[in-house]
Amino acid sequence: MSEVYKKLEKIVTEKFISNNLIVRHAYSRNVDPVLQGVPDIVIRPKNAEEISEILKIANEENVPVIPRGGGDCEFGGSKPVEDGGIVLDMKRMNNIIHLDEDNLTVTVEAGISWGKLNEYLCHYGLYTGCMGPGSGMTASVGGGISxxxxxxxxxxKYGSCTNQLVGLQVVLPTGEIIETGSKANKYTKQHFNRCGNGPDLNGLFCGDNGILGVKTQVTLQVFPRPQYADYKTFLLPRKDRAVSSKIFSEVRRAGIDVYDLMYIYDIIVKIGCQQGMFPLWDHIKKKRAIMFYTVEANSEGELKEKVKQLDQIFLNNKCESLGPEISDGNIAKWHYVEQGHWQFYHNLWGMVPALEPCTAECFTPINMYPKILDDIDQWDMEHNDDMQVFTNITGQRPISGSGPILLIDGCNVELTCGFTTFGSYYNGEIHENFEELNLRLWKSFLERVTKWGVEWYMMGEFASRLMVDLEAYLPEYYKLLATVKNALDPKNILSTGKFNFWGGKR
Ligand SMILES: Cc1cc2nc3c(=O)[nH]c(=O)nc-3n(C[C@H](O)[C@H](O)[C@H](O)COP(=O)(O)OP(=O)(O)OC[C@H]3O[C@@H](n4cnc5c(N)ncnc54)[C@H](O)[C@@H]3O)c2cc1C
Known part of the structure; x- marks a missing residue:
């Protein structure tokens, strides 16, 4: 047992630390098929003070630390980049600290899942607005903010989950514990507002992919769930990419505060139905693209008016409404009423058994994604020979493209794109060439999409490094980022490897 292990064990007790081979391997993976490194130690702290002690030891001993929430990152975010280091599992810190019903905020420990938090809030007629990611049943609030x-x-309606952020408690990489926002004033008892007391230092930690500190407590705004809601699902006509983009834009231009607006393009609908993934659309003869909306209101009259306006936009664009019930194919109802939004993606990625995703998620303007989707088709054709290598062995061709495309705040969409593939272990045999091919194809894919000027928002090791390798960052921006990182984490202990600050070496 190493000296570091013994020191860490004293902090959390033997029950919450492990160097067991199976545990270490379990923490060496996210959902992508790429094995980058296996940690030496997995530790499960219970509070900020323990994390502070752990980080101080990591600094003394020069050992990397990787914070991990639900571990749902899609590309190397919450697993080690190389062998060694400590994975800091935040899921033990999953308590609700305080619901402030007067000021509509909730303070939670960062390891709580979106599912658990919203299950609690619903007893008070409240919700988090943006319900976090599609992986919200397991993904943590701290991971979402990161x-x-x-x-x-x-x-x-609400934008990304960082829009609702009010304040944070963060342990800096060198072990200091800080509060951001209103609580930066020592006389303030509670987080009530994000901006003020100087620059918005909350923002520094939003989307930082765990490189600037460990979030231990998060205060979010919460919202009363409106009493009225309606939800409709439509079949799109041909040329669905252009039509869907037009609908997104028209809804925004009409100023309707739609809660959700999602487009699922035809390939996903076709393949998903073939795989038995969308039983609610089995009865639909023409498996065309789908688009759906959910809208909320505080009165019946308000709801009626919004629905009228939305329906008009869809009908003007020659869309065909499916019936009102889930059994009619109304996926929007399933999403809203039965929390399908947290089940949908888990199904999607298990679309074909043994297929694994090499994906990435980015923001892009409404008018841009149809061109990106066309270019992804082109990329796929150009890589047909590579795809064939998988097909020859598995009998199935990887599928490239995009998952559901969602309207987010402003005139942007969230675009999940990539390709499904196979891990090197298939049907009882190891195919080493799969590993190399997956990495090469994934990089090539992300490079192609990056050049469309998209904004990757969860970057992990993979996309953050790619941006640097491609020299996609403006040099001044990257220099500032590296300066901030160096100031907060001079030994590059936290999430070592991301953004390639030290040229790939520690
Ligand atoms: C089925 C599925 C569906 C998904 N759907 C969506 C989606 O709809 N939208 C979306 O945005 N993403 C989605 N994702 C990706 C991912 O789940 C989300 O980004 C999620 O927010 C990650 O949360 P997590 O707790 O699992 O984070 P992890 O994967 O554990 O960590 C993510 C990053 O945050 C860091 N981190 C985690 N906790 C902390 C902390 N307390 N302090 C500092 N750093 C921390 C990690 O080091 C890592 O860099 C999906 C993933 C899956 C598997």
């Missing part, structure tokens, strides 16, 4: 997560419902 990623600018968006997508698990409500994001057309």
């Amino acid at each position: 990623h600018h997560s968006v997508g698990g419902g409500g994001c057309a």
Whole structure:
């Protein structure tokens, strides 16, 4: 047992630390098929003070630390980049600290899941607005804030989850514990507002992908869930990419505060139906693209008016409404009423058994994504020979493209794009060439999409490094980022490897 292990064990007790081989391997993975490194130690702290002690030891001993919430990152965010280091599992810190019903804020420990938090809030007629990511049943609030997560419902109305952030408690990489926002004033008893007391230092930690500090407590705004809601699902006509983009834009121009607006393009609908993933659309003869909306209101009259305006936009664009019930194919109702927004993506990624995703998620303007989707088709054709290598062995061709496309705040969409693939272990045999091919294809794919000027928002090791390798960052921006990182984490202990600050070396 190493000296570092013994020191850490004293902090959390033996029950909450492990160097067991199976545990270490379990923490060496996220959902992508790439194995980058296996940690030496997995530790499960219970509060900020313990984390502070752990980080101080990591600095003394020069050992990397990787914060991990739900571990749902899609590309190397919450697993080690190389062998060694400590994975800091935040899921033990999953308590609700305080619901302030007067001021409509909730303070939670950062390891709580969006599902658990919203289950609690619903007893008070409240919700978090943006319900976090589609992985919200397991993904943590701290992970969401570290990623600018968006997508698990409500994001057309409320934007990404960082929009609702009021304040943070963060342990800096060198072990100091800080409060941001209103609580930066020592006379303030509670987080009530994000901006003030100087620059918005909350923002520094939003979307930082865990490189600037460990979030231990998060205060979010909460909202009363409106009493009225309606939800409709439509089949799109041909040329659905252009039509859907037009609808997104028209809804925004009409100024309707739609809660969710989602487009699922035809390939996903077709393949998903073939795989039995969308039983609610089995009865639809023409498996065309789908688009749906959810809208909320405080009175019946308000709801009626909004629905009228939205329906008009869809009908003017030659869309065909499916019936009102889930059994009619109304996925929007399932999303809102049965929390389908947190189940949908888990299904999607298990679309074909043994297929694994090499994806990425980015923001892009409404008028841009149809061109990006066309270019992804082109990329796929150009890489047909590579895809064939998988097909020859598995009998199935990887599928490239995009998952559901969601309207978020402003005139932007969230675009999840990539390709499904196979891990090197397939059907009882190891295919080493799969590993190399996956990495090469994934990089090539992300490079192609990056050049469309998209904004990756959860970057992990993969996209953050790619941006640097491609020299996509403006040099002045990257220099400032590296300066901030160096000031807060001079030994580059936290999430070592991301953004390639030290040229790939520690
Ligand atoms: C099925 C599925 C569906 C998904 N759907 C969506 C979606 O709709 N929208 C979306 O945005 N994403 C989605 N994702 C991606 C991912 O789940 C989200 O980004 C999620 O917010 C990550 O949260 P997590 O707790 O799992 O974070 P992790 O994967 O554990 O960590 C994510 C990053 O945050 C850092 N981190 C975690 N906790 C802390 C902390 N307390 N302090 C500092 N750093 C921390 C990690 O080091 C890492 O860099 C999906 C993933 C899956 C598997």
